[in-house]
Amino acid sequence: MSLEKSDTNLVSVASSTISGTKPQINTRKELFHCLLIALVGCTFGQDMGISPTYQFPSFKHNFKVHNTWINGIIVSIFNIGCATGGIVLSKLSDYYGRKFTICVACCIFLIGCMIQLIPSTHYGQIIAGRFITGLSVGTTAVVAPSFITETVSDPKMRGSAVVFYQFCVVIGIIYGNIVTLITSRKYDLDFNFNNNQWRIPIGFGMIWGLIVLIGMIFVPESKTYYKQKEQKIQNKKMSEEEKVKQQQNNESHHWKETFIGEPRLGFRLLLGCCLMFFQQSSGINYFFYYGSVLFTSVGLNDSYETAVIFSLVNFVGTIAGVYFVSKAGRKIIFLCGCIGGFISMLIYASLGSFALVDSNGAMSKSVGGCMIAFTCIFIICFAISLGPITFVLVSELYPVRTKSLSMGIATNCNWLTNFLITLLTPTITSKIGYKYGYVFAVCLGAAILFTWFLVPETKGLSSEQIDELFMSEKQKEERALFNSSLNSKQINESNASGENINYESSHDCSIDKDISPYVSNEKLETPNIA
CATH class of the missing domain: 1.20.1250.20 (MFS general substrate transporter like domains)
Structure with a gap:
């Protein structure tokens, strides 16, 4: 895209704003x-x-x-x-x-x-x-x-x-x-x-x-x-002094900002990493990676067929997840999935550990069937909630300026947890069998408490509103004061030039870009808007 094309798009959007209509x-x-x-x-x-x-x-x-x-x-x-x-x-x-x-x-x-x-x-x-x-x-x-x-x-x-x-x-x-x-x-x-x-x-x-x-x-x-x-092209035209100033004001890709920036970006990064950890420690890949081995030991003649059934159940659950993610809150869906998964995994582990094999060493196919049924319930709970919601919820926690790095770190927690589970599962199951399911149940229980007390609801909130969830009262007051002075300055400039532009329609998208880099360490600095 050329700069000329970008300018044309901006003019188109501005024209729509002036006329009170939204771009197509x-x-x-x-x-x-x-x-x-x-x-x-x-x-x-x-x-x-x-x-x-x-x-x-x-x-x-x-x-x-x-x-x-x-x-x-x-x-x-x-x-x-x-x-x-x-x-x-x-x-x-x-x-x-x-x-x-x-x-x-x-x-x-x-x-x-x-x-x-x-x-x-x-x-x-x-x-x-x-x-x-x-x-x-x-x-x-x-x-x-x-x-x-x-x-x-x-x-x-x-x-x-x-x-x-x-x-x-x-x-x-x-x-x-x-x-x-x-x-x-x-x-x-x-x-x-x-x-x-x-x-x-x-x-x-x-x-x-x-x-x-x-x-x-x-x-x-x-x-x-x-x-x-285009911003990089603009930066190349700056003087060295302007480049240094720009670099100081813009901490978008700085590791320090991601870990200790405000409002509470380090804590938000921790929330994302923990949510990713809980998604994998729920035990979903315990079934998908090693399901064929697990259900061969239950007495099934064709465990590969069972794996296909699990996948189809997962498919149906994911379709439901697509519907719920647009209707219900992120937090409540995540909590419901964790609760359902916790109960299912607890029953699965108990049946496998204490009821699958009787005192004579004979395997009960009816108990094995019940284990498969509760595995399906677990997969549905995961597919509706932890599967799709985790990535949506985590991506909404971060402002634009740190999202790329924060998402990369949080996603790495997902992969590393998955690595440990897939690496250790063959050895652990050979030692403790179906009692391994209790480990996943404990993780799901911890996820319920963690989400209930620490994770905010992000559905329908703008990036600015999510920032405010993690702000102190002092930061909120300073941001409100800054927004008020910024709007007054824009209106005065508009009146001076004889323009009548509806700023309200573009307010939400501009505030996060303009103010976010300046909210740092409990202090709000006013940028040079002139």
């Missing part, structure tokens, strides 16, 4: 673009969906994997790649754009898949390939939700639009589960050890990377990125 917004087109962006979530979902592939006898025979630790590393190294990509590669979006970064991430994803498919008998190849695919997924997990929020003009639609990403993750899980089910039935699980059994699911995952690359052709670059780019 093509909501359908924006939502279509959001859907194309969100499709990148399928790359993450399909990795979860094909995780039973790494339990196939043909895979273990080819790579000589007969150790629970090695098995845990193969599955969990993906999350280390995600954490690395989320912090390092996601920064490309600030320099080269959101669209370009997603395209690069998709290419990295395809390379990671190809490395896993190279004929070899050493599991190090799989570990390297999964780490590289993790770099891709971690990058897109940070960039895609932000890209979606920047694409939607209507603030009321942003919550539902961000849920598109979670929805596509679920689609990817179903896809991966179905491909795994087909290959498990096509190739004998007991003998012959045909390597196509595990290679086909990995190869089919590459389709999503190609689809997203093609889809990006039709998606325009983020307007926010173009504004940042």
Whole structure:
């Protein structure tokens, strides 16, 4: 976008403001673009969906994997790649754009898949390939939700639009589960050890990377990125003294601001990290990564079929989540999901620990069926609440100037928690069995208390209003005084120039940009507006 085009857009918006009308917004087109962006979530979902592939006898025979630790590393190294990509590669979006970064991430994803498919008998190849695919997924997990929020003009639609990403993750899980089910039935699980059994699911995952690359052709670059780019062009024209002053006033990308900035940005970062931790420590990936192993021990003949059922339940729950996220408050949905998940996990762990096997050592299929039923209830609770709401709630906690870095750090907590769970689950379940479910129940109980007492409701609030939730009374008074003086100055300038502009319509979007960098350390500094 050129500066001339930007000026034309600004004139168009200003003209609409003067006439009292709102600019035309093509909501359908924006939502279509959001859907194309969100499709990148399928790359993450399909990795979860094909995780039973790494339990196939043909895979273990080819790579000589007969150790629970090695098995845990193969599955969990993906999350280390995600954490690395989320912090390092996601920064490309600030320099080269959101669209370009997603395209690069998709290419990295395809390379990671190809490395896993190279004929070899050493599991190090799989570990390297999964780490590289993790770099891709971690990058897109940070960039895609932000890209979606920047694409939607209507603030009321942003919550539902961000849920598109979670929805596509679920689609990817179903896809991966179905491909795994087909290959498990096509190739004998007991003998012959045909390597196509595990290679086909990995190869089919590459389709999503190609689809997203093609889809990006039709998606325009983020307007926010173009504004940042134009600002950099303006900065290049400044004198050295002006550049120093600009750098002092603008702490958008400064680590110090993220951790100790006001209003209470460090505390808000902690809230986001804890919410991400609770999402993963709920135990959802305990079922999705190792469900086939868990329910084989319950006595099911085809645990891969059960994994498909879980994915479909997750799909239905996510559809409900898309509806509720636009109707109910973020906090109440999160709390209800935690309570439902806590009860379900508690019953699941108790049945598996004390009722599944009788005193004679015989396994009760009816108890196993009840465990599957409560697992489905747990997945529904997660899909409606913790799955989609966590990312929406966390993204709304931060002001624009620190959102990118804060979201990257919070998302890393998500990946690292996921890494620990996927790494330790094979070993822990071999030691304590279904009592492992009590660990997740305790985490859900802690999440309920944490959310009830510390997490604010953010639905329907502007960035300025969310800032005020974390302000002291003194800061609120100073901000109100600043806003009053700013509006008076604008009105006086307007009257002097003979213009009659309705400032009310643009008030909400301008205040956060103008005032946020100046609210710091309990002191409000007045910027030079002249």
